[in-house]
Amino acid sequence: MDDNSLTTPSPAFDAPGLHEALDAMSPDEIDDLPFGVVRLDEQLAVSLYNQEESRLSGLTPARVLGKPFFTAVAPCLDNALVGGRYQNEAALDETREYVLAFRMKPIQARLRLLKRAGQAWSYFCATPL
Amino acid sequence: MPPRSDRPSGDIGIQADDEHGRLLEFLYRCPVGIIEMRQSGDIQLINAYASQMLMPLATHAKGADLSNLLTLLAPFTGEIRALVDGAAGQMGGQPAGDHGVICTNHRVHLAGARDAGGRPLFLGFTIHRIQPDSFLVSFYDDSIRVAQEAAIAEAIEVQAHQAGRIEIAANTMHDIGNAMSGLGGVIGRLSDSGQWRELEAIRRLVDLFRGSEAELSHALGPGKGPALIQYVEALTSALAQREDEHRAVGREVSATIHHVQDVLTIQRQLARDGSRGGPVRGPGDDLGDDLGHGPGTVGPRRILRVHDLVHDALVITESSLSRRQIRVEVDIPAELPPIAADRTRMLQVLVNLLGNATDAFETLDAGSALAGPGSRQRRDRRIQLRARLAGGRASLRVRDNGPGFEPGHAARLMERGESTKPGGTGLGLATSRATVEAYGGSMQLESEGPGHGAQVTIELPCCEPGEDTA
Numbered sequence: 001m002d003d004n005s006l007t008t009p010s011p012a013f014d015a016p017g018l019h020e021a022l023d024a025m026s027p028d029e030i031d032d033l034p035f036g037v038v039r040l041d042e043q044l045a046v047s048l049y050n051q052e053e054s055r056l057s058g059l060t061p062a063r064v065l066g067k068p069f070f071t072a073v074a075p076c077l078d079n080a081l082v083g084g085r086y087q088n089e090a091a092l093d094e095t096r097e098y099v100l101a102f103r104m105k106p107i108q109a110r111l112r113l114l115k116r117a118g119q120a121w122s123y124f125c126a127t128p129l
Numbered sequence: 130m131p132p133r134s135d136r137p138s139g140d141i142g143i144q145a146d147d148e149h150g151r152l153l154e155f156l157y158r159c160p161v162g163i164i165e166m167r168q169s170g171d172i173q174l175i176n177a178y179a180s181q182m183l184m185p186l187a188t189h190a191k192g193a194d195l196s197n198l199l200t201l202l203a204p205f206t207g208e209i210r211a212l213v214d215g216a217a218g219q220m221g222g223q224p225a226g227d228h229g230v231i232c233t234n235h236r237v238h239l240a241g242a243r244d245a246g247g248r249p250l251f252l253g254f255t256i257h258r259i260q261p262d263s264f265l266v267s268f269y270d271d272s273i274r275v276a277q278e279a280a281i282a283e284a285i286e287v288q289a290h291q292a293g294r295i296e297i298a299a300n301t302m303h304d305i306g307n308a309m310s311g312l313g314g315v316i317g318r319l320s321d322s323g324q325w326r327e328l329e330a331i332r333r334l335v336d337l338f339r340g341s342e343a344e345l346s347h348a349l350g351p352g353k354g355p356a357l358i359q360y361v362e363a364l365t366s367a368l369a370q371r372e373d374e375h376r377a378v379g380r381e382v383s384a385t386i387h388h389v390q391d392v393l394t395i396q397r398q399l400a401r402d403g404s405r406g407g408p409v410r411g412p413g414d415d416l417g418d419d420l421g422h423g424p425g426t427v428g429p430r431r432i433l434r435v436h437d438l439v440h441d442a443l444v445i446t447e448s449s450l451s452r453r454q455i456r457v458e459v460d461i462p463a464e465l466p467p468i469a470a471d472r473t474r475m476l477q478v479l480v481n482l483l484g485n486a487t488d489a490f491e492t493l494d495a496g497s498a499l500a501g502p503g504s505r506q507r508r509d510r511r512i513q514l515r516a517r518l519a520g521g522r523a524s525l526r527v528r529d530n531g532p533g534f535e536p537g538h539a540a541r542l543m544e545r546g547e548s549t550k551p552g553g554t555g556l557g558l559a560t561s562r563a564t565v566e567a568y569g570g571s572m573q574l575e576s577e578g579p580g581h582g583a584q585v586t587i588e589l590p591c592c593e594p595g596e597d598t599a
Contacts, residue, residue: 058153075157076180080245081188099187099195101180104156106172106195 010034013127014095019114022123035127040069042120044086053126058103069124076101077124082111086124091117100126164266165259168213170199173263182252182270186242198266205239209254213264231256231264236271244272251275295400302393302400309393313386320379325372331365392445395477399557430469430568432592435516435523436461438472442479446487453490454510461516461525466591468523470568478564481557482527482585486512489531489583522570523591528584533576543574565589 011021013035022030022037027048030037036053038046046069049061057074064073070083077083077098085092092115100107108129115122162179166172172195180195186205187195195201199210212232235254242250253271258264338345338358345354439459443450450457468475490510509530516525534542543558562572570589576582 057157058150059157060150063150063154072158074177075160076177076184079181079185081184097192098184099175099180099193101157101175101177103153104174104176106175106180108193108195 013110013112013125018112018125019093019116019123022114035125038069038124040086040122040124044069044083044122046073047121056100056102056107056126056128074100082113082124085113086115086122089115091115092122097129098126100128102128160269162266162268164198164268166198166264166266167262168264170197170201170210170213172196172198179268182268186239202239205242205250206237208235208237209256209266212254212256228258228260231258236275244270246272248272248276299397299400302397306390306393306397309386309390313383313390316379316382316386320376320383325368328365328368328372331361331368335361335365388444391441391473391476394473395445395480398473398477429471431472432467433470433472433475434467435465435525436463438475438479439514439516439525442476442483445476445480446483449487450483450512453487455487455490456511458511458513459515461514462518465516465518465523466593468568468589469592470589474564478561478587479527481561482587483512485557485585486527486529486531486583489529489533492532518591519588521591522588525587525589526584527587528582530582533579533581533583536576536578539574539576543572 010029010033011018015021022039027050030048031051033050033052036056037048037050038053039048041047045066046061046064047066049059049064054061059073067073070078070086077100081096082098085094092113094111094113096111096113098109098111100109109126110129112123112125114125157177159176160178162182163174163176164172164179165174175195183195183198183201184193187193187201199213202209212235233255235256237252237254239250239252244250249272251271251274252268255267256264335358338354338361342354342358345357346352347354349357439461443457443459511530513528514525515528516523518524543562558574565572565587568589570587572588573586575584575586
């Protein structure tokens with residue numbers, strides 16, 4: 001990296017253009033984000049699992065890549081509040097509070113659900129409160 | 130802009146050993162909710178499934194809160210708190226009472242909550258006290274099973290109702306049958322009593338007078354003797370006529386009683402066939418019932434004339450035919466050889482076929498699509514019964530000009546349980562066919578299509594005239 005170049009500040013969890021920002025970032029850059037990011041493919045399987053998400057869940061990316069996210073990796077999200085929305089809605093940009101069962105502790109967190117109509121991939125982001 | 134293709138980011142190494150990750154994955158995927166909580170309900174540990182199930186209940190205006198299970202459940206049920214507090218209270222004073230089973234698969238209704246399928250939410254709880262202030266709560270979604278149990282219970286109730294009604298009907302018919310027998314006995318006694326003895330006595334009196342006209346005229350006045358005799362003769366003749374009428378009424382009543390008994394016999398048999406639980410036993414029923422056989426078997430054969438069978442069947446169904454203004458045409462040659470079968474069973478078959486044809490017209494009454502201006506109006510409804518000898522067999526065809534059916538459906542309609550009638554059980558046709566086949570015959574159901582009526586053709590072997598059954 002060039003010392004003189006302006007590094008783009010990493011997007012905030014609540015940033016309006018988070019989806020586009022994530023699209024433009026490399027996997028290493030996504031790994032550096034301070035909140036958990038999971039990219040899902042068209043079948044809602046994991047195509048990217050960043051470092052923060054891995055730290056929170058205790059699962060290595062190798063363990064989860066390619067697996068259906070809501071049923072096999074994070075079943076605590078497998079209901080109409082979260083997983084069902086990715087299945088039923090063409091576009092999403094929602095923030096909601098949720099209690100995740102990260103490593104069997106009740107973790108109060110904020111979730112960001114991101115999906116764009118016509119795009120094959122979508123994002124799930126989480127940050128503990 | 131699509132992201133650059135992923136490369137594996139390598140093993141992060143937060144949990145370096147694979148076994149730990151494996152255990153976590155195992156717990157995450159456990160399809161039963163598990164929570165470790167204090168007696169207060171404060172949650173210490175919670176697995177993914179518990180969060181999945183409880184989050185929809187936990188979400189409210191203030192945001193999500195899953196810190197206390199009992200507080201979360203409070204708006205829906207107080208049962209878990211009661212179980213935990215009650216059991217804990219019991220166990221509290223005992224030295225060895227630090228642990229134990231509080232409940233196992235205990236079903237709790239969460240009033241007002243729904244499961245993913247929209248059904249009322251029921252959870253099954255198993256709760257163990259593992260330390261004085263530590264409870265392991267395990268639960269699963271029992272809603273589907275509750276819904277299934279309710280459906281089964283309802284089906285059982287409907288069936289019980291049905292069986293109950295059939296039983297009442299069978300009992301009623303049995304009682305009516307007994308009353309009919311009693312009445313028949315009385316009428317029989319009246320009819321069997323010989324010619325009125327009094328009439329005979331009067332005739333003898335007249336004979337006595339006949340030789341003494343002159344003496345009578347001398348006693349009563351000129352010409353009165355013959356007049357008296359004529360008068361008494363006229364009186365006798367009138368009385369004899371009254372006696373004949375009396376006897377004719379007795380015969381008619383007797384015939385009506387037999388008719389009612391036939392109807393009862395057939396209807397009781399149909400009720401038995403119709404009740405799925407097997408034969409409905411009425412009071413006084415034994416294995417040798419009115420037919421001498423149980424259901425599904427055929428009775429002893431008698432020589433029967435097709436013409437008489439058809440006539441009797443028409444008598445039985447007369448009121449329902451005339452109510453629907455259905456005209457019946459009968460074309461049965463007198464020289465048609467008789468068949469050998471049980472009369473009541475064959476009557477059942479004919480009554481069933483006539484009933485089906487009658488009910489077919491019912492669908493026209495209900496204004497089906499076929500009842501257009503050109504189709505069968507009420508005044509033109511016909512059922513035709515025609516019998517012929519065909520290759521040593523009597524062939525009886527019952528044809529109606531009702532709605533008919535798709536030609537390909539004939540086989541299906543003859544199967545047990547199929548019916549085009551609203552509320553029909555479809556048992557009549559299957560049973561009728563079984564009866565006919567048991568006597569060595571055949572039954573065929575045909576239609577040229579909707580709007581072209583339907584016909585049933587029964588063939589049965591004929592007897593030699595004068596043949597007797599053993």
